[in-house]
Amino acid sequence: xxxxxxxxxxxxxxxxxxxxxxxxxxxxxxxxxxxxxxxxxxxxxxxxxxxxxxxxxxxxxxxxxxxxxxxxxxxxxxxxxxxxxxxxxxxxxxxxxxxxxxxxxxxxxxxxxxxxxxxxxxxxxxxxxxxxxxxxxxxxxxxxxxxxxxxxxxxxxxxxxxxxxxxxxxxxxxxxxxxxxxxxxxxxxxxxxxxxxxxxxxxxxxxxxxxxxxxxxxxxxxxxxxxxxxxxxxxxxxxxxxxxxxxxxxxxxxxxxxxxxxxxxxxxxxxxxxxxxxxxxxxxxxxxxxxxxxxxxxxxxxxxxxxxxxxxxxxxxxxxxxxxxxxxxxxxxxxxxxxxxxxxxxxxxxx
Amino acid sequence: xxxxxxxxxxxxxxxxxxxxxxxxxxxxxxxxxxxxxxxxxxxxxxxxxxxxxxxxxxxxxxxxxxxxxxxxxxxxxxxxxxxxxxxxxxxxxxxxxxxxxxxxxxxxxxxxxxxxxxxxxxxxxxxxxxxxxxxxxxxxxxxxxxxxxxxxxxxxxxxxxxxxxxxxxxxxxxxxxxxxxxxxxxxxxxxxxxxxxxxxxxxxxxxxxxxxxxxxxxxxxxxxxxxxxxxxxxxxxxxxxxxxxxxxxxxxxxxxxxxxxxxxxxxxxxxxxxxxxxxxxxxxxxxxxxxxxxxxxxxxxxxxxxxxxxxxxxxxxxxxxxxxxxxxxxxxxxxxxxxxxxxxxxxxxxx
DNA sequence: TTGAAAGCGGTACCAG
DNA sequence: CTGGTACCGCTTTCAA
Numbered sequence: 162x163x164x165x166x167x168x169x170x171x172x173x174x175x176x177x178x179x180x181x182x183x184x185x186x187x188x189x190x191x192x193x194x195x196x197x198x199x200x201x202x203x204x205x206x207x208x209x210x211x212x213x214x215x216x217x218x219x220x221x222x223x224x225x226x227x228x229x230x231x232x233x234x235x236x237x238x239x240x241x242x243x244x245x246x247x248x249x250x251x252x253x254x255x256x257x258x259x260x261x262x263x264x265x266x267x268x269x270x271x272x273x274x275x276x277x278x279x280x281x282x283x284x285x286x287x288x289x290x291x292x293x294x295x296x297x298x299x300x301x302x303x304x305x306x307x308x309x310x311x312x313x314x315x316x317x318x319x320x321x322x323x324x325x326x327x328x329x330x331x332x333x334x335x336x337x338x339x340x341x342x343x344x345x346x347x348x349x350x351x352x353x354x355x356x357x358x359x360x361x362x363x364x365x366x367x368x369x370x371x372x373x374x375x376x377x378x379x380x381x382x383x384x385x386x387x388x389x390x391x392x393x394x395x396x397x398x399x400x401x402x403x404x405x406x407x408x409x410x411x412x413x414x415x416x417x418x419x420x421x422x423x424x425x426x427x428x429x430x431x432x433x434x435x436x437x438x439x440x441x442x443x444x445x446x447x448x449x450x451x452x453x454x455x456x457x458x459x460x461x462x463x464x465x466x467x468x469x470x471x472x473x474x475x476x477x478x479x480x481x482x483x484x485x486x487x488x489x490x491x492x493x494x495x496x497x498x499x500x501x502x503x504x505x506x507x508x509x510x511x512x
Numbered sequence: 513x514x515x516x517x518x519x520x521x522x523x524x525x526x527x528x529x530x531x532x533x534x535x536x537x538x539x540x541x542x543x544x545x546x547x548x549x550x551x552x553x554x555x556x557x558x559x560x561x562x563x564x565x566x567x568x569x570x571x572x573x574x575x576x577x578x579x580x581x582x583x584x585x586x587x588x589x590x591x592x593x594x595x596x597x598x599x600x601x602x603x604x605x606x607x608x609x610x611x612x613x614x615x616x617x618x619x620x621x622x623x624x625x626x627x628x629x630x631x632x633x634x635x636x637x638x639x640x641x642x643x644x645x646x647x648x649x650x651x652x653x654x655x656x657x658x659x660x661x662x663x664x665x666x667x668x669x670x671x672x673x674x675x676x677x678x679x680x681x682x683x684x685x686x687x688x689x690x691x692x693x694x695x696x697x698x699x700x701x702x703x704x705x706x707x708x709x710x711x712x713x714x715x716x717x718x719x720x721x722x723x724x725x726x727x728x729x730x731x732x733x734x735x736x737x738x739x740x741x742x743x744x745x746x747x748x749x750x751x752x753x754x755x756x757x758x759x760x761x762x763x764x765x766x767x768x769x770x771x772x773x774x775x776x777x778x779x780x781x782x783x784x785x786x787x788x789x790x791x792x793x794x795x796x797x798x799x800x801x802x803x804x805x806x807x808x809x810x811x812x813x814x815x816x817x818x819x820x821x822x823x824x825x826x827x828x829x830x831x832x833x834x835x836x837x838x839x840x841x842x843x844x845x846x847x848x849x850x851x852x853x854x855x856x857x858x859x860x861x862x863x
Numbered sequence: 864t865t866g867a868a869a870g871c872g873g874t875a876c877c878a879g
Numbered sequence: 880c881t882g883g884t885a886c887c888g889c890t891t892t893c894a895a
Contacts, residue, residue, distance in 0.1 A: 167657065169872055180882045185874060192874090197880060212657075217632040218578060219872035221569045222887050237597065238805075243588045250615070259629060262613050264601070278610060281568040306518065306563075397809075428809055453806070454589075458748075458779055460811035520888055531866050536890060543890090548864060570888035573871050866895080871888105878883080 168211040177207035184208075188215070221283065228258045230481060231279035235267045235291035241451050241470050242290065245312060248474020249288060256482060258285070265291040267363075267394075272296060276303060286481040288312050293362040304328065308484035312477040319368040319496075326492035329484060331477040335365050338466045338499035339372025342448045343420055345464075345501065347380050350510035351418035351446060355387040357403045357430060359395045359422040366395075369422050369450065386414045392426060400429020401436075408437050417445055417510055424449035424456045427463055427506070446507040461505035469497045519562040528558035535559075539566070572634065579609045581832060582630035586618045586642035592802050592821050593641065596663060599825020600639060607833055609636070616642040618714075618745075623647060627654060637832040639663050644713040655679070659835035663828040670719040670847075677843035680835060682828040686716050689817045689850035690723025693799045694771055696815075696852065698731050701861035702769035702797060706738040708754045708781060710746045710773040717746075720773050720801065737765045743777060751780020752787075759788050768796055768861055775800035775807045778814055778857070797858040812856035820848045 174184035179200055186192040187204035196204075207213075221227040230253055234242045246262065253260050261284060263275035272291055279287065280303070290312040292300060297316045303309055311330040318324075319336050346354055356373045359366030377385045388406050392399035400421055408415055421427035427449030434441050441447050441461060449456060452467035476495050483489040525535035530551055537543040538555035547555075558564075572578040581604055585593045597613065604611050612635060614626035623642055630638060631654070641663040643651060648667045654660055662681040669675075670687050697705055707724045710717030728736045739757050743750035751772055759766055772778035778800030785792050792798050792812060800807060803818040827846050834840040 171872080181872090182874080182883075183881055186881090189874085195880070200880085214628065214632050216573075216634060216872055218569055218572045218634050219887090220874080222567075222573050222889090223872080223874045225887070227569065237588065237594045238591055240589055240591075246588065247615075259612075259633070261610075264598075277565065281565050282610070283567060283569050428806065431809070455779065455804075455806045455810070458782070458810055459806070460809075521890095522888075532889080533867080533891080534865055537865090540890085546864070551864080567888055570871090571890080573873090573887090574889045574891085576871070864895105867893085869890105869892085871890090874885100874887090876883105876885085879881085 167216075168213045169216070170213070172211055173204060173208045173213050176211060177204045179204060226285055227283050229282065229284045230258050230260050230478070231276070231282075231284035231287040232260045232262045233265060233272065233275055233279070233287070233289050233291050234262065235265050237262075237264050239451075240454050241468060244470035245290060245474035245477070248471040248476075249478040250474075251471075252475050252478035252482065258482070267291065267293070269293060269296060273299060280306060286310070286485045288477050288481050290314060290477075292316070292364075294364055294367065295362060300328070308481060308489075310477050310481045310484065312473060314364045315494075316364060318371055319364065326494045329480050329489070329491070329493045331473055331480060331495045331497070332364075333468045333473060333497045333499055335368030335499075336372035336375065338450065338468070338501075339369040339420065340376045341499070341501045342450070342464075342466055343373050343376035345503070346418040346420065346446060346448065346507065347376065347383055349418070349446065349507060351416075352383050352510070353386045353414070353416045354383060354418045354420065355385065355407050355416035357400055357419060357421040357426045358387070358391050359426070360391055360393070366422050369420075373420055386410065386416050392422070395423045395426055397425050397429040397432065400426030401433045402429070404430040404433035405436065408433070408439070418507070419445060419447045421447060421449050424451050424453040424463060424465055427456075427465070428459065431459070431506075442506050442508040443511070446510075448507060452502055457504060459506075464504045464507040465502050467500040467502050469500070473497055518567075519564045520567065521564070523562055524555060524559045524564050527562060528555045530555060577636055578634050580633065580635045581609050581611050581829070582627070582633075582635035582638040583611045583613045584616060584623065584626055584630070584638070584640050584642050585613065586616050588613075588615050590802075591805050592819060595821035596641060596825035596828070599822040599827075600829040601825075602822075603826050603829035603833065609833070618642065618644070620644060620647060624650060631657060637661070637836045639828050639832050641665060641828075643667070643715075645715055645718065646713055651679070659832060659840075661828050661832045661835065663824060665715045666845075667715060669722055670715065677845045680831050680840070680842070680844045682824055682831060682846040682848070683715075684819045684824060684848045684850055686719030686850075687723035687726065689801065689819070689852075690720040690771065691727045692850070692852045693801070693815075693817055694724050694727035696854070697769040697771065697797060697799065697858065698727065698734055700769070700797065700858060702767075703734050703861070704737045704765070704767050705734060705769045705771065706736065706758050706767035708751055708770060708772040708777045709738070709742050710777070711742055711744070717773050720771075724771055737761065737767050743773070746774045746777055748776050748780040748783065751777030752784045753780070755781040755784035756787065759784070759790070769858070770796060770798045772798060772800050775802050775804040775814060775816055778807075778816070779810065782810070782857075793857050793859040794862070797861075799858060803853055808855060810857075815855045815858040816853050818851040818853050820851070824848055 174181040187201045265272045286308040315330045449465040452465045456463040525532040538552045616623045637659040666681045800816040803816045807814040
């Protein structure tokens with residue numbers, strides 16, 4: 162179990178009877194052509210027999226680049242996030258880069274702390290998927306140090322088209338997703354609709370709120386019976402709480418359809434409905450967001466909005482790597498379209 | 513957006529009017545006492561004004577230790593894995609260490625590739641939570657280079673108590689978990705029982721099979737009507753396939769209770785039951801494993817086995833860090849107890 | 864208490 | 880095609 166010292170390039174060179182510089186060239190794909198095939202093979206053999214592995218730390222110090230890409234996410238327990246990560250990993254692997262993943266739990270202090278750590282580790286670039294709208298100043302400062310791509314979440318409201326792009330960002334269209342979901346409910350005949358909004362510090366939820374309100378506003382005979390309360394976190398418990406509050410309102414303000422800002426809250430809504438003796442979809446229709454795993458196996462299977470998470474990850478990484486390579490503008494916005502998934506938790510309004 | 517060059521310690525020293533060595537001491541918690549308070553403050557001020565951040569790459573090269581802990585998992589989409597990760601993160605944070613997480617998707621080639629990459633990056637230690645029973649030779653070699661802890665999965669069958677510990681491992685007791693689950697079914701009166709086994713290359717599933725068989729063997733009037741087929745992956749689709757096969761057997765070999773090796777397969781079993789017109793739990797009882805999110809919101813809510821995932825992560829990290837510090841034996845086994853969670857997918861056998 | 868200098872393990876430029 | 884050498888940014892003896 163002892164280490165017996167990890168072999169260095171010097172050991173390899175000695176064993177192969179060449180200078181370290183030669184050994185370095187022999188083992189480098191880009192420089193191997195500068196070396197005679199015979200010595201290259203000899204060095205390779207020496208390296209293999211010693212179990213030599215390049216010290217990436219030394220290599221990074223010398224090269225001034227680490228091949229590491231910092232990735233900051235809010236919550237790994239969110240399957241959507243994992244899918245984004247895999248898109249990033251896919252692109253990273255193709256470039257032999259290494260994603261360093263850190264989690265913030267949506268704590269602004271933790272965001273600063275993990276970004277700082279990543280920066281100390283000299284990541285070549287950063288993909289931030291955990292920003293709050295209040296983090297723009299901090300991020301701007303980070304951007305002055307290293308290429309940054311915002312994924313999933315941005316700063317401004319998406320609906321504000323006049324706002325110039327100040328960052329590189331890859332988002333999905335939450336305004337559009339919410340609009341589709343709510344229009345679906347309206348088309349089914351629902352006239353009293355409520356939303357279960359996530360915190361408005363997160364642009365995704367901000368966008369969904371905007372889309373929700375836009376859809377309602379476009380239909381004069383539809384009223385928004387939301388309580389105005391916002392979920393402290395996008396959880397089952399909060400969805401349940403918010404929904405329970407909805408049904409404490411007078412009958413004329415009780416919704417026949419609910420738009421939840423994510424599937425977990427939709428599940429909480431399902432619970433709350435059961436609590437007050439209402440059934441879904443018979444009495445109340447529910448739409449979720451994100452298409453979480455098993456949401457097709459709930460009772461009833463959940464109508465929801467699916468996001469192109471893997472592709473979003475890929476685009477984010479592509480943008481990051483091209484920024485690192487220096488051939489990318491300082492600001493860019495890629496907006497991906499959501500997909501509506503109709504299942505059994507929505508149905509036409511009872512006559 | 514330009515970098516304008518990242519400030520180094522030399523820049524800080526120059527600005528503070530001291531030698532780099534002094535600056536280094538001033539900024540180091542352990543050495544700051546060697547420096548006069550006045551200069552320490554001056555250096556700190558210079559560092560702050562320049563936005564200096566220690567170059568962890570250079571620091572690691574010089575110190576010979578990176579403060580990084582490699583963590584290799586099979587599947588980030590498995591919420592249980594995320595919980596283990598958080599336990600690790602918790603301990604790492606307490607030591608100001610940085611987990612580097614890599615995923616294998618249960619591909620042995622990928623395991624080798626990610627471990628190699630982690631080793632090149634000179635992680636101080638490694639937590640492996642993605643090994644197959646066939647990886648022992650490879651892992652032994654890795655252990656000769658760096659402290660390794662096996663988490664969740666080990667090599668031998670857990671039931672083989674005579675087998676000496678050859679590694680550091682932190683496992684949960686799968687034999688016991690399966691035994692409890694199956695005994696529960698037996699106590700409910702079920703006499704024809706089947707399991708839906710995951711691949712036996714993974715010690716967790718191997719242990720669950722062993723526990724399953726042990727429980728059956730201990731009850732002479734109970735018969736195992738499993739087909740012998742094994743899931744290619746622990747997914748809904750495979751659970752469904754295996755269960756469908758179960759009900760293609762003659763009536764006398766059709767189970768009234770099923771033990772699935774994880775919750776996803778249990779969900780697949782639920783699907784298959786519906787396909788053949790059977791109901792759960794009325795006709796067939798089902799037990800899952802892992803207590804996945806939302807398994808309490810399925811139809812019916814799933815009886816399952818919960819694992820102490822966060823604690824498992826913590827123990828793994830503690831063991832890893834003490835091994836890194838050099839005060840830990842080369843072999844050790846920590847075995848954590850599972851917890852049975854009874855919900856609605858199991859009930860007494862119909863008379 | 865501070866400065867000088869060596870060196871961690873590579874890479875790349877310059878000679879030969 | 881190969882060797883010599885400087886240096887990436889930091890830490891750490893050793894002297895002063």
